[in-house]
Amino acid sequence: MTPRDVELIRRSLEAVAGVGGELTAHFYALLFLRHPEVRELFPAAMDLQRDRLLQALIHVVGNVDDAAELERFLGQLGRDHRKFGTLAPHYEAVGAALVDALAKFAGDAWNDEVAAAWRRAYGTISGLMISAAEADARERPATWRAQIVAHEHRTPEVVAVTVRPEEPYPYLAGQYASVEVPWWPRVWRYYSMANAPRTDNLVTFHVKKVTTGWVSTALAERAGVGDVIRLGAPLGSMVVPQHDSSPVLLLGGGTGAAPMMAILEEIARTGPHRPVEFFVGARTGSDLYLLDDLLRLSQHHHWLSVRPVVSEGHTYGLAGTLPAVLREYGLAYGYRAYVSGPPDMVRQSVEVLRQMGVERRNIHHDPIIDPPVRTPSESRAQPHHVPTARPAAEPRPQPAQPQPQQRRPQPARAPFRPVTAAQQPAAQQPATQQPAAQGAAPADGSPVDWFAPSARQQTAQPQRTPRAAQAWQGRRSQQARRSREAAAQPAPAQQVQPPQQVQTPQQAQQAQPPQQVPHAQPAQPASRERQAAQSRQWQQPVPQPQGQPTAPQPRPGPAPGAAARGYEAARGYEAARGYEAARGYADARAHEESRLAQEAAHEEWSQEQPDWRRAVQAPGPHR
Numbered sequence: 001m002t003p004r005d006v007e008l009i010r011r012s013l014e015a016v017a018g019v020g021g022e023l024t025a026h027f028y029a030l031l032f033l034r035h036p037e038v039r040e041l042f043p044a045a046m047d048l049q050r051d052r053l054l055q056a057l058i059h060v061v062g063n064v065d066d067a068a069e070l071e072r073f074l075g076q077l078g079r080d081h082r083k084f085g086t087l088a089p090h091y092e093a094v095g096a097a098l099v100d101a102l103a104k105f106a107g108d109a110w111n112d113e114v115a116a117a118w119r120r121a122y123g124t125i126s127g128l129m130i131s132a133a134e135a136d137a138r139e140r141p142a143t144w145r146a147q148i149v150a151h152e153h154r155t156p157e158v159v160a161v162t163v164r165p166e167e168p169y170p171y172l173a174g175q176y177a178s179v180e181v182p183w184w185p186r187v188w189r190y191y192s193m194a195n196a197p198r199t200d201n202l203v204t205f206h207v208k209k210v211t212t213g214w215v216s217t218a219l220a221e222r223a224g225v226g227d228v229i230r231l232g233a234p235l236g237s238m239v240v241p242q243h244d245s246s247p248v249l250l251l252g253g254g255t256g257a258a259p260m261m262a263i264l265e266e267i268a269r270t271g272p273h274r275p276v277e278f279f280v281g282a283r284t285g286s287d288l289y290l291l292d293d294l295l296r297l298s299q300h301h302h303w304l305s306v307r308p309v310v311s312e313g314h315t316y317g318l319a320g321t322l323p324a325v326l327r328e329y330g331l332a333y334g335y336r337a338y339v340s341g342p343p344d345m346v347r348q349s350v351e352v353l354r355q356m357g358v359e360r361r362n363i364h365h366d367p368i369i370d371p372p373v374r375t376p377s378e379s380r381a382q383p384h385h386v387p388t389a390r391p392a393a394e395p396r397p398q399p400a401q402p403q404p405q406q407r408r409p410q411p412a413r414a415p416f417r418p419v420t421a422a423q424q425p426a427a428q429q430p431a432t433q434q435p436a437a438q439g440a441a442p443a444d445g446s447p448v449d450w451f452a453p454s455a456r457q458q459t460a461q462p463q464r465t466p467r468a469a470q471a472w473q474g475r476r477s478q479q480a481r482r483s484r485e486a487a488a489q490p491a492p493a494q495q496v497q498p499p500q501q502v503q504t505p506q507q508a509q510q511a512q513p514p515q516q517v518p519h520a521q522p523a524q525p526a527s528r529e530r531q532a533a534q535s536r537q538w539q540q541p542v543p544q545p546q547g548q549p550t551a552p553q554p555r556p557g558p559a560p561g562a563a564a565r566g567y568e569a570a571r572g573y574e575a576a577r578g579y580e581a582a583r584g585y586a587d588a589r590a591h592e593e594s595r596l597a598q599e600a601a602h603e604e605w606s607q608e609q610p611d612w613r614r615a616v617q618a619p620g621p622h623r
């Protein structure tokens with residue numbers, strides 16, 4: 001690209017900065033109308049996808065002077081696109097739709113010279129992506145199937161999910177992978193590997209349940225041992241160089257500490273052992289889910305210092321956010337720094353490190369991931385504030401908000417979610433739960449999803465053909481009826497409850513371990529102390545029922561009477577049977593829900609087409 005091309009492209013991007021949402025919606029409308037087969041490559045819900053395109057373009061234009069960074073970024077983008085099934089001809093279709101969409105929205109900033117500059121630039125971009133993807137295809141698969149072998153709640157919100165990929169999954173400590181769950185096809189989310197590569201090929205991810213995160217919620221609540229997920233190729237350059245012995249500073253906030261654990265494990269295993277300072281941050285003491293592991297490690301490794309940092313509430317450790325504590329207490333000079341956590345934490349930490357004199361090349365972090373939620377003022381004030389690449393991210397939870405659904409609207413098209421007995425039809429939802437109309441700030445001042453469908457698109461929704469609307473209604477009421485029937489049936493777990501009168505309270509409690517029913521809300525220990533108390537309780541020997549001799553007794557046969565059944569239940573036997581039954585039952589329901597969701601998504605796709613046509617035919621803002 002010539003400097004003139006760069007100048008023209010920058011100016012045209014500035015011209016469309018205020019209409020990014022419409023531009024990308026128009027781009028996808030054009031693409032899907034011209035090439036309907038391409039729609040199959042994208043997830044049913046397109047909101048995050050829309051955000052990605054513009055972010056990638058902004059990154060490319062922002063780094064156009066840095067050939068090495070461009071090559072790295074586009075190479076990674078091309079390799080990462082293999083998991084979507086993207087082929088070389090798709091790039092051409094995308095380029096044509098992109099230029100046409102820009103032409104419509106750039107207004108006076110668009111002319112033949114600008115169009116030619118964009119075509120040249122896109123040729124270079126797609127060329128780099130295609131060649132990186134082709135080279136990658138010669139070496140490794142596009143995706144890996146991986147079976148969940150462990151699923152462990154580390155806190156009520158954070159789950160450690162361990163998978164065994166079916167084929168070797170080579171990666172470096174500190175890298176991340178995209179993950180797709182079977183319930184939301186083509187929706188990919190990124191998680192860092194929380195362990196260094198192991199000979200048994202097991203990989204652990206730390207997943208925080210996010211209110212509106214489809215993949216995170218599925219991984220945390222729906223997934224269980226035996227389920228198979230898909231992994232994309234490992235990505236990222238936040239790795240410790242081999243043969244480097246500089247001291248290391250690790251800053252890990254929340255589940256962002258996961259890649260730091262992998263780096264730490266790698267240093268411990270392969271050396272060289274150099275001073276490692278690990279500032280591990282969380283909002284509250286009970287969110288420091290890695291602290292016990294880290295303290296144990298620091299007892300074994302004299303070179304490791306662990307500094308817990310808590311920003312809310314009173315607890316041991318340092319008080320404040322990670323960047324603030326780093327500024328106050330941190331050692332940084334001469335250190336190689338690794339930073340991971342919420343986007344603002346990473347940005348601020350990088351800034352503090354730079355102020356402390358750490359060279360940019362010694363500060364490592366993943367591409368900064370922002371949730372696709374922006375206030376109108378942010379969008380207007382900082383249309384180009386994105387300095388680095390951003391893979392798609394799930395919106396970060398807003399724990400401080402009492403009503404998270406008001407902060408981040410639900411996925412725009414309610415039918416994508418299966419209807420359960422507990423849910424009202426979307427039309428009956430309170431007005432506050434409906435997605436905010438684009439461009440209109442909610443009265444309560446909460447942020448607008450700037451990439452949500454516009455008010456026009458939403459009001460266009462009821463304009464289905466009567467036949468399609470009838471089919472959809474039929475499907476919804478069928479699902480609601482099934483859910484009601486399922487809810488009315490006693491769950492198998494309840495059918496095998498032993499009679500109450502033969503159980504002591506302790507036995508009853510032990511017969512129903514809180515963590516054993518999958519897909520149910522996990523127990524919510526209010527504090528670390530309570531967690532410890534629960535764990536101690538579970539380690540206690542099973543008390544003998546009253547009236548039974550205390551000497552070892554042969555286990556009673558299969559439930560000859562109520563007392564024997566109670567005895568078995570106290571030993572967890574009935575609970576285990578109930579668990580199995582409940583699990584099969586829940587799985588069947590989950591599959592049914594998933595099937596209905598898929599059908600609904602397909603129906604939505606066909607309903608979208610008139611919307612695309614209208615979007616394509618509508619006049620641009622400048623015309």
Ligand SMILES: NC(=O)C1=CN([C@@H]2O[C@H](COP(=O)(O)OP(=O)(O)OC[C@H]3O[C@@H](n4cnc5c(N)ncnc54)[C@H](O)[C@@H]3O)[C@@H](O)[C@H]2O)C=CC1
Nearest residue numbers: 191192253254255256258281282283311321341342344345
């Ligand atoms: N799960 C994974 O494998 C990985 C997750 N991440 C990212 O890490 C983040 C983890 O989120 P949570 O666990 O909810 O962390 P969190 O929101 O509970 O915060 C963790 C730490 O970051 C600090 N922090 C939060 N917001 C801040 C701000 N605006 N300025 C300064 N410090 C701030 C907190 O004080 C705390 O010390 C997510 O954004 C996730 O995308 C990053 C890498 C890997």
